[in-house]
Amino acid sequence: MKEKIKHTTGERILSVILLLFCLAWTVPTLGIFVTSFHTADAASSHGWWKNLTDMSTFTLDNYNQVLFGQRYSVGNATGTQTVRGATMLSAFLSSITVTLPAVIIPILMAAAAAYGFAWLSFKGRNVLFSIIIALLVVPLQISLIPILRDYNKVGLNGTYLGIWLAHCGFGLPLATYMMYNYISSLPRSILESAFIDGASHFTTFVRLILPLSAPAIASFAIFQFIWVWNDMLVSLVFLSGAGQKLQVVTVRLMNMAGTRGTDWHLLTAGAFVSMILPLIVFLSLQKFFVRGLLAGSVKG
Numbered sequence: 001m002k003e004k005i006k007h008t009t010g011e012r013i014l015s016v017i018l019l020l021f022c023l024a025w026t027v028p029t030l031g032i033f034v035t036s037f038h039t040a041d042a043a044s045s046h047g048w049w050k051n052l053t054d055m056s057t058f059t060l061d062n063y064n065q066v067l068f069g070q071r072y073s074v075g076n077a078t079g080t081q082t083v084r085g086a087t088m089l090s091a092f093l094s095s096i097t098v099t100l101p102a103v104i105i106p107i108l109m110a111a112a113a114a115y116g117f118a119w120l121s122f123k124g125r126n127v128l129f130s131i132i133i134a135l136l137v138v139p140l141q142i143s144l145i146p147i148l149r150d151y152n153k154v155g156l157n158g159t160y161l162g163i164w165l166a167h168c169g170f171g172l173p174l175a176t177y178m179m180y181n182y183i184s185s186l187p188r189s190i191l192e193s194a195f196i197d198g199a200s201h202f203t204t205f206v207r208l209i210l211p212l213s214a215p216a217i218a219s220f221a222i223f224q225f226i227w228v229w230n231d232m233l234v235s236l237v238f239l240s241g242a243g244q245k246l247q248v249v250t251v252r253l254m255n256m257a258g259t260r261g262t263d264w265h266l267l268t269a270g271a272f273v274s275m276i277l278p279l280i281v282f283l284s285l286q287k288f289f290v291r292g293l294l295a296g297s298v299k300g
Contacts, residue, residue: 036062036268043265062269066256088273090245091252096277097160098235098248099228102167103221109168110175110220111183111213115205117176118184119191129180135173144237151238158246163238167228175220182216183209218285225281229274249274 031048042057066088116122117129147166148157156162186209194204210217232250239246247255253270256263 032268032271035265036272038062038265040263040265043268062265063273065266066270066273088249088252088256088270091247091249092277094246095229095248095250098163098167099225101160101164102171102228103224105164106168106171106175106224107179107217107220110172110179111210111217112205113172113176114179114183115201115209117180120201132173132176136177140170140234144234148237156238158239160246163235166234166238167224167231170234171224171227175224178220179213179216182213186212222282222285226278229278 034048034052035043037059038057039059039061042054068087068089113132117125151157151162156165190208190212191204194208199207230250232248232254235248235251236254239248239251249270253267253274256266256270
């Protein structure tokens, strides 16, 4: 009885500690959220905790400027007219155009490679797999300049194709490793039954391996989607020659803050707008997340 009481007390203490950590982690996010609904003067003059109770500076204009563009006065031969700047909606479309192929292509390539490494016998298989895994420790920053030079030579800089290839190359080692751990743990009897029925390797891969690998695919899809969506360095390097028309969300947020970081109120609103799609992806695939991470860790 005493052991049960001690165990319950320990669980309560641990729950309180975890709750405190969660609250401490949430406080900065709450501050950004509160600031996003207040004017520039209120955001820069005092702390967000004062804005929490001061509704006199409450406004939705920050989100209006972020989503539909900031108004600028432009003079021309006929007079002065008001125009809108670049919007977050166009950056959303650009980010989606960059992210979806950068997620789908590595998954298909890594799944095919993992199937070959797991179930096919060919010369140099272990050496090639070791080289792919070794690429996980290579920082992508050291490869940006050589790739950019090659892109400039072939005309891929400032194009969607160029950034798709870059993200696919950077994500393939991790994708191959995760998919290999899962595919190699599948029962061999399933594949043998398919081969007995006359299925080829391609048919087995498409009709058996891919559906059975849904947890691993979903886990990597979450990692890759969030990484590509939140990436600024790769997009800034390989889409720099395209101007505003191909700017992704992260680059648009950087420009939205202003040259001196004075537009903090717009940056907070843009940050919450950019969080919507990653949250939807994570929440919709979270049931596969833990299953995919634990795939291949236990056999038998």
